[in-house]
Every structure is written in structure tokens, then in C-alpha cells.
Amino acid sequence: MSSKRSGMEWKNLNIFFGFLLIYAARISFGLTNPSDVAAINSLYAALGSPLLPGWIASGGDPCAEAWQGVQCNGSDIMSIVLNGANLGGQLGDNLGMFASIKAILEVSCCVLNGVKIWNIDGYFWDFSNNQIGGNIPSNLPVTMQNFFLSANQFSGSIPDSLSSLTMLTDMSLNNNNLSGEIPDAFQSLSGLINLDLSNNKLSGSLPPSMENLSSLTTLNIENNLFNGPIPEKMLSIPSFK
Structure with missing residues (x-):
């Protein structure tokens, strides 16, 4: 009887250690792509560590x-809504580290310009109508299709790296505080349909x-x-202000 009980105890101990190893591996390696973890940690710290349940500035x-x-989707962060x-603070310069992300949105409810956020098509980045300042990041995901930073407190110049998008x-x-000249960085942006740079402090002439x-x-x-x-x-653009 004692031998049988010892065998059961040993079996239970093995199961316990098995679960412990799985848990330890989960902690050591994590599920999320390490590049995504670094990117979201950096974003959170740059934004000034706002009150977002679960978010931390290092690891996780x-x-x-x-x-x-x-x-x-699996180990990849696909969207942040x-x-x-x-939001305040800044965006930092590590957004380009996200491996597969398609959307980052800060919205007041579940509908954006009449479109439900889960129906948005393409790579969509919207930080509009916040209190975010600092420079526009120069390291942005090259897959970006829609990029909205209107009505914030961004300052400095528009980065030359725009040409990679x-x-x-x-x-x-x-509606920011952008200044300086528009960079001559539009050579490869032939797919750009809508561009709004109004209500800033941009100067100089429009780039060739x-x-x-x-x-x-x-x-x-307008209002620059x-x-x-x-x-x-450019005079033939249908809607030019």
C-alpha cells in the first residue's frame, strides 16, 4: 500500500514539475514577438506611461x-485600439519595430468617421485629437497607408524619411505646430490621394x-x-487650398 502511494505521489510530483517547466518557459520566452514587445514598451514610455491597464514600459x-x-494574431501584435x-507625451522613434501591425487607433468610441474600426481596410494609424507633442517619428512602418496626426502638438519639421512610405x-x-520647409521627399509617393498640412507654421516653397x-x-x-x-x-488638383 505504501509503495502504491509513493508511486502516486511521484507521478503527481512529475506532473507538478511539468506544469512548472511550462510556466517557466512561458515567462522566459513569452508569446509575443520580441520586436513587438520592444516597440510597444517604447511607445508606452514615450507617451508618458498613460493609464492603460496591463501596459508596462519594459518587458511583459x-x-x-x-x-x-x-x-x-499568434505572436504578432496586429492592432492597438x-x-x-x-494621449500626451510623444510617439518616440521605434514605431518601425512593430513586425506586422496594421493599425494603431486612438478613438473616442467604436466608430471613426462613420466606419466601424473592425471594418477599416489597409494599414491605418490615427493619433488625431490628442495632446501628443515632440517630433514626428522618422522611423515609421513602411507598410503604412493611412497616417493621421491632426490636432495634436507636434513640432519640428516633417521628416525626410517620409519618402520610404x-x-x-x-x-x-x-493643426499642429510643424515648422520649416516641406522636405523634397514625394518622389515615390505617387499613390498619395489626400494630403492635409493646413494650420501649421510651415514655410518656404512647395518642393518639386x-x-x-x-x-x-x-x-x-492653407494657414501656413x-x-x-x-x-x-499642382494647380490642376481637384481640391487645392
């Missing part, structure tokens, strides 16, 4: 621990490469400090 496992607003977070179709940087924006239908540059001639091709 966003996918396994279900951080607020984080949606994953934050409702009414009223060859999939960009819509960009709104209006903006004539390459063959798909552009809406351009708003521009001078010099407007490239002739």
Missing part, C-alpha cells in the same frame, strides 16, 4: 496578458517632388507661411 507579454486594446485615452494614400498633419503626386485629389496647405510659386501641375 502583451498578447498572452491581453494588454488593453492590443489585438494579436484605445478608446478615449487622451511608398504605400501611403492618406496623410493628415494639420510634389509634382509627382499623380493620384492627389485633395491638398490643403509658404512663399514662392506653386508648381504648375
